[in-house]
Amino acid sequence: MVTLGTRRDAPRTRGPVDSRGYRIFRIVNTIVLIGVVIVTLYPFLNIVARSLSDEAYIIAGKVTLVPRGFDVTGYKLVMSDAMFWTNYRNTVVYTVVATLISIVLTTCYAYVLSKPQLKGRGLLVGVALFTMFFSGGLIPNYVLVTSLGMKNTIWAVVIPNAISVFNLLVMKAFFESLPTELEEAAAVDGLNTYGILLRIVLPLSKAIIATMVLFYAVSFWNSWFTAFLYFDRQDLLPVTVYLRNLIAGATSAESAAADADKVQAAATFQAVTIVLTTLPILAVYPFVQRYFVSGVMLGAVKG
């Protein structure tokens, strides 16, 4: 009886009293986790420091966490490159258009797949699922997109990856969790399927749609390979490919810098471009992080 009493009074943590070994473990654990934080953040801080440092200090390998010989020439040069801004604008345009298309297609299909009574639903799910494990591959995709005349158009980057099966499953799981009574009542009131989707289901799905927008937007914002593959003209490239060309050593900005005999800024160039391309993501990250986490969880429930 006594043991029963203490058990009930015990806090939710495991065990009434920590053993000495466990106390030591907790200290070590805290140190390890602080180490994880440092290792994760250090490269970011180092890049920021480099972007603001004088070239001479960088080459001498003296830049760690604090900018040495504070210098914003790199920023001035990158930001005065018209191509950088053109490419940046392209990224924004591609992200917005692609996300819009993706959301519409994903929502429609997920809604259809969430209807258990629908005949042929299994087949429709299978069509999507199979593509998760087998894909046509790089070459046939390239041949297809080229022969459709989509090369050097925005469609080459926004259409071929319009539906992510993972996102589709997350959304399907969400729609399945909605109570059916509301839709049934709306149907009795004479609303057709489109009306139900637009006026009943979507208003209830704001949170999941926000999550999906974030998932898609981040993946399109970050993508570079499709653009790299399908765009021959520099003024079509997104900023990720601008950065890629920079680290591969071939952009107008860098040659401009060499022409202007400002070799000094060449090494800070990469750092500056990294900072400027990462900035939007870092700026919104703290506010949207929890939506990502909840989205992944929702997918895992069903996935």
Add this chain to the structure above:
Amino acid sequence: MWPELKGSGMRGPVSVDSGASSGDVAPAETTVRAPLAPRRRRSWRQAWRRDWQLYSLAVLPLLFFLVFRYLPMIGNIIAFRRFKPGGSIFGEYWVGLRYFRMFFTDPTFWEAFTNTLVIGALTLLFCFPLPIVLALLLNEVRARRFKRFVQSVSYLPHFLSIVIVAAMVMQFTSVDGTANQLVRLFGGDPVAFLQHPEWFRTIYVSSEVWQTVGWGTILYLAALTTIDEDLYQAARIDGASRLRQTWHVTLPGIRPTMVTLLILNIGSFMAVGFEKILLLYNPLTYPTADVISTYLFRMGFQSSNFSYAAAIGLFEAVIGLVLVLSANLISRRTVGTSLW
């Protein structure tokens, strides 16, 4: 015995006049089944009449899948046909297994194949268990603020473009970068890490760990919260130490998640970090860095040999599919968890 029982039970009072033998069951079942066939055919029509608006919503997405997912699968037929740029997307004429024989006898292909296996295995070895370890460590943290902070920070790299990660890796490993600052600190000479084949795997795997481990904990942390607290109490009453509780309660509790993620990891084994390798490798590091997908890329786009590259791609995709199917099968047979 069983069908007879069922038959007699079904007929019950009606079966007074019949001989009541087991043979009667079969016709009885067919009469039940007979109307099913026409009803199913009719119900397709019914389903269409009732749900055509739903079906209409599926048209565009379905078109997407057919054109941009299934058509390229069929497009793989150029692996068996001569392909002419600008000609038919399905190639000109049959050449049989010529391109397959070509890469099977190509030493560069086998080098890439070996590298794929090695890099894939190393990635699996580090990127699969480390999130579990980190999740277990996070799970022991009682200060919620601190836990939340560590989580937020460790998720961050997941959101970066692979280009940014590659650029950061280049800065980090450059002669004036952090890695060489450490080397110099310990009195060594600076190394141009990305120019040395022997360093490539280390760089690749560590940057992969850096980018994926934090995010990888999410599903485990979610699974950890679902473990029944009573199990821990029971374990404590049995005198189990913390370590034993972790071993006997926590780990079995997250096993389904572990298995699912392991299967998915195995499924992507062959497609190892194509984009990152493409950004990080160079001719000097080909001996350890060149994987099937990057080799295929060079064959296709630098040597313009589309059919040859498609043959390699098809080979890779089939191996990937076989891997995920067998992993799934094995896990269903052994631990009862499977993807579908």
